Amino acid sequence: MAELIIISTLNGVLYGMLLFLMASGLTLIFSMMGVLNFAHASFYMLGAFLGFQISQWAGFIPALFLAPLIAGGIGALVERYGLRTVHKNGHVAELLFTFGLAFIIEEVIQMIWGKLSVDYRVPTWLDFPAFTIYATNYPAYKTFMLVFSIAIFIGLIYLLTRTRAGLIIQASLTHPNMVGMLGHNVPRVFMLVFGLGTALAAIAGVIAGAAYVTQSNMAALLGPILFVVVVVGGLGSLWGAFVASLLIGLLQTFAIASDWSLNKFFGDFITPTRGTLLFDVWTVTIAQIGPILPYLLLVLVLIFRPTGLFGTRET
Amino acid sequence: MKWQMPKKLLGLAAVGLVAGAGYLALPQKTEAQGATIKIAYVDPLSGPMAGIGDTGLKNFQYILEDINAKGGANGKKLEIVPFDNKLNAQETIVQVQKAIDQGIRIITQGNGTSFAIAISEFVTKYNERNPGKEVVYLNYAAVDPILTNDKCSYWHFRWDANTEQKMAAITTFLQGRKDVKKMYLINQDYAFGHGVRDLALKFLKEKRPDIEVVGNEVHPLAKVSDFAPYIAKIKASGADSVITGNWGNDISLLIKAAADAGLQVNFFTFYAGGTGGPTAVKQANLSNRVFAVGEGFANIPHKASQDFEKGLRDKYKVSLFYPRGVNQMRMLAAAINQAKSDDPKKFAAVLHGMKFEVFNGGQGEMRASDHQFMQPMYMASFGPIKADQPFDEEGTGWGWTIAGKVDTKDTNVSTTCKMNKPS
Numbered sequence: 060m061a062e063l064i065i066i067s068t069l070n071g072v073l074y075g076m077l078l079f080l081m082a083s084g085l086t087l088i089f090s091m092m093g094v095l096n097f098a099h100a101s102f103y104m105l106g107a108f109l110g111f112q113i114s115q116w117a118g119f120i121p122a123l124f125l126a127p128l129i130a131g132g133i134g135a136l137v138e139r140y141g142l143r144t145v146h147k148n149g150h151v152a153e154l155l156f157t158f159g160l161a162f163i164i165e166e167v168i169q170m171i172w173g174k175l176s177v178d179y180r181v182p183t184w185l186d187f188p189a190f191t192i193y194a195t196n197y198p199a200y201k202t203f204m205l206v207f208s209i210a211i212f213i214g215l216i217y218l219l220t221r222t223r224a225g226l227i228i229q230a231s232l233t234h235p236n237m238v239g240m241l242g243h244n245v246p247r248v249f250m251l252v253f254g255l256g257t258a259l260a261a262i263a264g265v266i267a268g269a270a271y272v273t274q275s276n277m278a279a280l281l282g283p284i285l286f287v288v289v290v291v292g293g294l295g296s297l298w299g300a301f302v303a304s305l306l307i308g309l310l311q312t313f314a315i316a317s318d319w320s321l322n323k324f325f326g327d328f329i330t331p332t333r334g335t336l337l338f339d340v341w342t343v344t345i346a347q348i349g350p351i352l353p354y355l356l357l358v359l360v361l362i363f364r365p366t367g368l369f370g371t372r373e374t
Numbered sequence: 375m376k377w378q379m380p381k382k383l384l385g386l387a388a389v390g391l392v393a394g395a396g397y398l399a400l401p402q403k404t405e406a407q408g409a410t411i412k413i414a415y416v417d418p419l420s421g422p423m424a425g426i427g428d429t430g431l432k433n434f435q436y437i438l439e440d441i442n443a444k445g446g447a448n449g450k451k452l453e454i455v456p457f458d459n460k461l462n463a464q465e466t467i468v469q470v471q472k473a474i475d476q477g478i479r480i481i482t483q484g485n486g487t488s489f490a491i492a493i494s495e496f497v498t499k500y501n502e503r504n505p506g507k508e509v510v511y512l513n514y515a516a517v518d519p520i521l522t523n524d525k526c527s528y529w530h531f532r533w534d535a536n537t538e539q540k541m542a543a544i545t546t547f548l549q550g551r552k553d554v555k556k557m558y559l560i561n562q563d564y565a566f567g568h569g570v571r572d573l574a575l576k577f578l579k580e581k582r583p584d585i586e587v588v589g590n591e592v593h594p595l596a597k598v599s600d601f602a603p604y605i606a607k608i609k610a611s612g613a614d615s616v617i618t619g620n621w622g623n624d625i626s627l628l629i630k631a632a633a634d635a636g637l638q639v640n641f642f643t644f645y646a647g648g649t650g651g652p653t654a655v656k657q658a659n660l661s662n663r664v665f666a667v668g669e670g671f672a673n674i675p676h677k678a679s680q681d682f683e684k685g686l687r688d689k690y691k692v693s694l695f696y697p698r699g700v701n702q703m704r705m706l707a708a709a710i711n712q713a714k715s716d717d718p719k720k721f722a723a724v725l726h727g728m729k730f731e732v733f734n735g736g737q738g739e740m741r742a743s744d745h746q747f748m749q750p751m752y753m754a755s756f757g758p759i760k761a762d763q764p765f766d767e768e769g770t771g772w773g774w775t776i777a778g779k780v781d782t783k784d785t786n787v788s789t790t791c792k793m794n795k796p797s
């Protein structure tokens with residue numbers, strides 16, 4: 060049991076940190092521009108494919124740095140020449156713009172890399188078991204993913220709270236006009252934040268793509284859960300995104316690990332016959348409903364705490 | 375400014391309409407198929423299971439090239455036409471309709487039992503409403519028993535052994551494996567996965583009641599990117615073996631996660647041979663501990679089939695996933711020859727009850743009572759290849775070795791089918 064708990068915790072934290080890398084950019088972009096970027100997960104996918112391509116040419120380490128740089132650059136250009144132009148027409152236009160962008164990115168990726176999953180593998184020098192807990196190996200690459208994403212998290216917190224650039228970003232979040240009056244180029248700050256946010260998503264793509272599967276529907280698989288993270292954490296709150304990411308990562312992993320069902324607790328009192336609706340409800344395990352738990356959490360949060368766990372404004 | 379937008383849009387819409395009408399007005403090449411007999415291949419060619427759909431397509435292309443080189447069917451060439459169903463039930467029917475609109479009257483599909491049921495019902499209804507234009511559905515891999523039982527149709531023919539037959543083969547094999555004591559079931563959360571689970575429980579109870587089932591899991595189909603949490607659970611259950619019907623990415627990622635965690639158990643699978651599966655098994659170093667059930671494997675010593683396998687590998691760089699696909703297409707060609715017609719109504723009557731020498735040798739029969747093909751089945755294990763075995767998989771140096779054979783009579787499960795034979 061202890062083994063299952065430790066391994067599940069590690070898996071859950073890792074999944075949570077990956078979610079955080081993406082959600083942090085999404086929540087920053089939202090708090091600045093007031094627009095939910097529907098194409099955010101597409102930049103995660105773009106990062107994975109660029110990571111695959113660059114690691115084919117130059118190896119994994121260059122890919123780890125170059126892919127987010129390119130994806131972030133594309134993100135900044137999208138903000139500068141796309142979103143900023145659309146911004147005049149209001150939030151709905153912006154929302155539709157990012158919605159369309161997600162489809163365009165998916166189509167372009169399918170055109171370049173095809174519809175099949177690409178053979179993006181863990182680099183051989185990281186392909187070994189790092190340590191053993193009881194009798195279960197924990198792969199070195201996953202350890203690397205964990206350490207790397209925690210390092211980025213610390214770096215991000217440092218950037219936002221301890222540097223001058225971070226101060227300007229934070230000020231632009233709440234008082235964009237005042238920051239503009241003080242002589243800072245607020246649109247450029249927006250552009251940089253958009254670029255930074257998409258680059259963070261791309262980093263998640265580069266490291267997750269190698270461990271899991273890199274294919275043209277990976278954005279669609281992850282997109283919805285990102286919105287859950289930012290809403291549960293509170294739109295615009297970095298700490299909220301962090302806590303919500305870990306919460307959802309652990310929730311999903313532990314849900315899979317548990318075999319609880321109503322039947323397990325109440326089976327002695329009521330035993331429905333096989334084939335009836337009640338039987339299905341009675342025997343469904345937490346593991347089976349695991350994938351919908353985050354959305355259940357989303358609904359509950361929206362009802363009971365519309366600002367999210369750490370948010371300051373209503374969603 | 376606000377008024378101009380709708381006008382622009384209207385203009386665009388008008389252009390679109392004209393273009394669309396022009397396209398529709400073009401004469402469609404429906405009748406101009408005198409020289410070829412087209413077969414619509416409706417399977418996922420994009421998305422998570424695209425790898426499987428793509429390999430299947432290559433298999434069929436080679437199978438038909440082989441048949442065409444030997445004269446085709448009734449003097450015509452056979453051609454496979456791909457349609458992407460995006461692993462989606464609605465899209466499947468849209469694509470089948472599209473194929474029929476193009477004048478194609480033979481449909482083949484295999485991935486996804488739920489889609490197979492949809493096609494079978496659609497084709498049956500279509501044929502009732504369009505006498506003289508019958509369409510036939512050749513099923514090479516959708517294995518839910520229901521297709522040849524309660525929902526059987528005269529227009530559906532299945533060449534793959536169904537879940538019940540496969541599970542009968544696996545559990546018969548397990549009778550000789552007394553080292554297996556604790557079994558874990560993990561399957562995909564849809565009709566097929568549930569079927570595998572229920573049949574495993576039923577047959578284990580009959581044939582190996584001493585085996586303890588220590589876990590019984592279903593997970594979302596084609597949505598899990600990391601099976602590590604499931605592997606942790608299998609590990610914690612103390613299982614020594616796993617039965618799974620997983621296919622496509624769901625089997626390769628499952629075994630990959632087992633490799634990462636160092637989980638050493640036996641895997642009794644339906645489809646470990648699929649794309650990525652062999653590579654994952656080799657990485658996991660599970661030498662001869664991963665088993666697959668099937669109607670044929672590359673290393674079966676049978677010259678004709680080994681020559682065929684080599685030809686396919688040289689040309690398309692894929693293994694023969696579907697020996698049953700060879701049976702299907704060869705029987706189709708033979709039936710068309712015998713009926714002297716490529717009208718589905720005529721050759722379906724020949725397929726009904728047809729006997730045939732199967733790809734890897736041995737007698738097979740398209741059972742008339744339910745259109746389920748009866749054939750010898752094999753259990754094979756995956757490990758380093760021996761000197762007399764010509765084929766490895768995915769360049770791993772490992773290949774399939776036959777671990778047991780189950781004769782046709784031993785998978786002769788009963789059927790509840792009451793077939794409506796057209797007059």
